[in-house]
Amino acid sequence: MSWHSPSRPRTQGAVIVAAALTISTIALTFYLRLSLGTSTFHTQPPLPATSTSKQATIQILGQPLNPTHPRLFANASKWDSLLQQIPGNDYLSKWNETIFRRAQEMLSLPPPTYRVDGTSGILDIARTVQLRIKYWAYAHRLTGDPKWKDRIWREVVYTSGNSTASPFGKTGDNWNTEHWLDVGEFLVAFGIAYDWLYDAWTAEEREGIRWSIVDLGLKKGLESFERGDWFLGVTGNWNCVTVGGMIVGSLAVLGDDTTGVAMELLGRAVKNAEEYCGRSVDGSGTWVETPDYWYFGTQAHAQLSSALLTSLGNTFGMMDSHPKFRDTGLFHIYNLGMTEKFNYGDCGPSKITATANSLLFYGNEYGIAEYGSFQRDRPDAADPLSILWYDSSLNGQWHDHLPLDKAFSDPSGAWVSMRSSWTDTNGVFVAMKAGKMSGHATHGNLDAGDFVLDALGERWAAELCQESYDAPGYFSSEEQKSIRWDYYRCGTSGQNTIVYNNSNQIVDAEPMVRFESSLATQKGRSSTDAGALWTADLSQAYDGMSITRGVWLLKGRSKVLVQDEITDALETSQWRMHTRAEITYSNSGRTAHLRLNGRALDVVLLSPSAATFYTTKPVRSPKLPPQPSDQRDLPNTGVSVLAIDLRPGNSTAAVLFCPLSEPDVPCSSTSPVALSEWALL
Secondary structure, eight states, X not given: OBOOOOOOOOOOOSOEESXXXXXXXXXXXXXXXXXXXXXXXXXXXXXXXXXXXXXXXXXXXXXXXXXXSOOSSSOHHHHHHHHHXXXXXXXXXXXXXXXXXXXXXXXXXXXXXXXXXXXXXXXXXXXXXXXXXXXXXXXXXXXXXXXXXXXXXXXXXXXXXXXXXXXXXXXXXXXXXXXXXXXXXXXXHHHHXXXXXXXXXXXXXHHHHHHHHIIIIIHXXXXXXXXXXXXXXXOSHHHHHHHHHHHXXXXXXXXXXXXXXXXXXXXXXXXXXXXXXXXXXXXXXXXXXXXXXXXXXXXXXXXXXXXXXXXXXXXXXXXXXXTTGGGHHHHHHHXXXXXXXXXXXXXXXXXXXXXXXXXXXXXXXXXXXXXXXXXTTSTTOOSHHHHHHOOTTOOSOTTXXXXXXXXXXXXXXXXXXXXXXXXXXXXXXXXXXXXXXXXXTTOOOSOTTOEEEEETTEEEEOOOOOOOTTSTTTTSOSSTTOGGGGSTTTSGGGSSSEEETTOOOOTTOOOEEXXXXXXXXXXXXXXXXXXXXXXXXOGGGGTTOEEEEEEEEOTTXXXXXXXXXXXXXXXXXXXXXXXXXXXXXXXXXXXXXXXXXXXXXXXXEEEOTTOOEEEEOSSOOTTSOOOXXXXXXXXXXXXXXXXXXXXXXXXEEEEEEEEESSTTSOOOOOOOOOGGGOOOO
């Protein structure tokens, strides 16, 4: 097996070279014969084995390139300072210990086997490789122990398709451009390997890694721009990950790459990322896809922005191309309940490399200390990038002055978050959404009015996450007649909302919302706190049928009222809530007793007087046409649907949720009032 770098002409792009490069000319063709144990190189004279390439200043979009390595995410002085900073800071010490433990655990693992996972390509493999290389490269920079370098080299050789032991993908397209996310993640992995260990590699090893970055990634990126591939024209994680990989990979090799590919691609990629990735939030800071895809998108956005900053001293508008991008950290913080996220829409694939540590970077760049103070205590905080991004001077509590409630009211993704506490995991959290159901990169559901509810450390109103990504037509479109909406978990019946006439909601509806809150903070909350309320006119979602929904975290913030008003309905409606709790009934079916992991919550039907609760299965309605034989819903094991049938005409369904800290104490009910009269006292 040979590692071959074919001859390519130098290209020009948006990057300006201030002076001709004076580095040694590298052979345009060289061969590497390598088993997993030994290697033999035949090359022309290599680049000097120093961290500073001997070259004149390179100007990129008017900014001088940092000529030294490392330059991705941190420079040499930052790395050098860690040896003094880590022992003196509890967070850094804890994270550092975790990183080294995980790096050691991964050290003996073999390189991953190439396997295409349906529509997800080799994405998990690419992210796994990136995770390993990032951890091992971190360990090498702090210790200089050659075992880390040796293991990275083995991973690099194998996953670039140059191992004699086993092939890896299609020759020349080893990173799978058919699913470009894979390429983006590999580019970051190899960029870190090249940059963080620059001085440790021999000239031949650097050339081998550089060949992989250029030929398997950057050159493919230029081809994507020439074709106008679809992911170059969308907001969301696809653009951030793919173009972010191009940026990180280009910055890693710029100054050493004699082909001109990195130079040409970087200018185009930076402009593209600013236009699309940097605008992947709506007018309230809500991520355009789903809360889960926020992780992938912001991870990539923070990485590319940080790499630009440490390499070129400028983020080129990535942080402010959308005026509300600074608020996407609040979107994430408010989306987290007492048990988990408000997980509407697709929950996405395994995170692997994606964390919420973008908050550490955003906190620094936006001057929002609460972001860093919040994230440092999260379970996913330990990561090499956290070490580089964390501001060790942070002090104070992030939640002292943060209101308990917040409405994100942009019509494209309107939703609300309310809670009784930021720190009491046994407290109450309720969130509801009513935004437009298109424009979410085919990751959303038909879910206007959908809600979740946490109390007593349990989630009582639950989300089902996604169907199989390989299901036929799952990502077909967001049009009203899309196959996607035929799947139970994507259609309206799979949500915690009203289903009218067994029908799905209207995709392009933009419900009108109203929000009131006491604006109480955890530190400043008083005994007279009136709570918070939110109403949404969902009529557009039901094709003009008048249906309005409200949620009220009542005075004292211990009970929740969900109320629906339906006017002049021609057909029946059904109130639905998915739960993993056991359900029993009393009071002639007007009180549902939910029990989950030894905890108790009562649900009281205040109105209409003629209705009762009942339990049904989380499956497609038998009144709908059967699905085609190749379209099958995933089973919703352990889930039941708490339901209420509502007759045609006028109905007010008022449902009170009462967490029972003492299960034998009954829930005290209240009399419902019209939504138009809801107001905080």
